[in-house]
Amino acid sequence: MSEKQNRIKVEGYVQGCCDPAPGRIPEAADEQVRLMGAMSDPTRLQIVAMLAGQDEPLCVCEIQANFQLGQPTISHHLKVLREARLVTWEKRGLWVYYSLDRTTLERAAGYLSKLLSLSNSPVAIG
Amino acid sequence: MSEKQNRIKVEGYVQGCCDPAPGRIPEAADEQVRLMGAMSDPTRLQIVAMLAGQDEPLCVCEIQANFQLGQPTISHHLKVLREARLVTWEKRGLWVYYSLDRTTLERAAGYLSKLLSLSNSPVAIG
DNA sequence: AAGATGTATTGACGTTTGTCAATATAGTGT
DNA sequence: ACACTATATTGACAAACGTCAATACATCTT
Numbered sequence: 001m002s003e004k005q006n007r008i009k010v011e012g013y014v015q016g017c018c019d020p021a022p023g024r025i026p027e028a029a030d031e032q033v034r035l036m037g038a039m040s041d042p043t044r045l046q047i048v049a050m051l052a053g054q055d056e057p058l059c060v061c062e063i064q065a066n067f068q069l070g071q072p073t074i075s076h077h078l079k080v081l082r083e084a085r086l087v088t089w090e091k092r093g094l095w096v097y098y099s100l101d102r103t104t105l106e107r108a109a110g111y112l113s114k115l116l117s118l119s120n121s122p123v124a125i126g
Numbered sequence: 127m128s129e130k131q132n133r134i135k136v137e138g139y140v141q142g143c144c145d146p147a148p149g150r151i152p153e154a155a156d157e158q159v160r161l162m163g164a165m166s167d168p169t170r171l172q173i174v175a176m177l178a179g180q181d182e183p184l185c186v187c188e189i190q191a192n193f194q195l196g197q198p199t200i201s202h203h204l205k206v207l208r209e210a211r212l213v214t215w216e217k218r219g220l221w222v223y224y225s226l227d228r229t230t231l232e233r234a235a236g237y238l239s240k241l242l243s244l245s246n247s248p249v250a251i252g
Numbered sequence: 253a254a255g256a257t258g259t260a261t262t263g264a265c266g267t268t269t270g271t272c273a274a275t276a277t278a279g280t281g282t
Numbered sequence: 283a284c285a286c287t288a289t290a291t292t293g294a295c296a297a298a299c300g301t302c303a304a305t306a307c308a309t310c311t312t
Binding site for chain 1: 299300302303304308310
Binding site for chain 1: 155159162165231234238
């Protein structure tokens with residue numbers, strides 16, 4: 001009554017050795033997957049970090065000047081960040097200015113923190 | 127003396143319209159890119175979330191039972207999480223048990239939080 | 253109206269990624 | 283020794299991704 005031995009045989013061959021879900025499956029966290037994906041490229045994460053360190057928005061060429069990448073590539077990365085809602089943009093004349101969408105980054109940071117706090121809550125001691 | 131007009135012409139054609147780095151470029155955050163990459167797949171993020179909600183480690187088959195994916199695919203995702211040091215593993219008899227490496231997840235959460243706190247510090251009000 | 257400039261879009265191409273089927277490895281029980 | 287089981291590894295393949303060159307679009311200047 002202690003060891004793991006709940007294998008289930010169906011019609012002679014093994015269907016699966018263990019029960020599916022332990023506790024509960026946390027929701028799929030669909031948005032979080034997209035956020036992590038948006039930040040999983042070195043260029044994009046650095047753009048996010050650049051914008052995070054800034055009070056004023058940055059125009060595309062200012063951003064581009066920090067990388068050895070062509071302008072279309074930077075534009076592409078900015079589009080990914082835009083679609084993930086990690087940045088907002090605003091057109092002023094010829095220039096387009098990007099800034100960090102802090103509420104979105106807060107959701108990402110908050111999600112990871114929530115995961116960390118899921119199971120180190122002080123449980124029953126008796 | 128106010129508008130953006132610092133284009134630099136070199137030998138007749140434009141070299142770049144803007145100065146490269148504003149403030150400072152935050153370090154490349156190499157590990158963070160790998161962490162985000164490891165969590166940018168729905169299956170892997172859900173595995174992380176599952177482990178986060180658990181006090182006891184989970185064996186591979188328990189994890190697999192929550193997905194409609196083959197065993198080699200789950201094994202592959204676990205390998206990615208292992209290499210990112212987001213999980214630790216331990217072999218007990220036939221089974222391999224995985225648990226969350228909280229210190230790594232803390233670094234990821236901490237990094238995002240640090241980005242958020244970069245520029246909303248109370249600055250000069252005069 | 254015409255040229256120049258900042259940015260976005262398109263299309264192409266090589267690389268990486270997620271998945272599976274097949275196989276290998278290691279431990280268990282008979 | 284042999285069958286069985288849990289997990290990892292390998293190889294293949296299609297889909298997604300990062301990058302660039304070329305082009306389009308929008309705005310400014312003259």
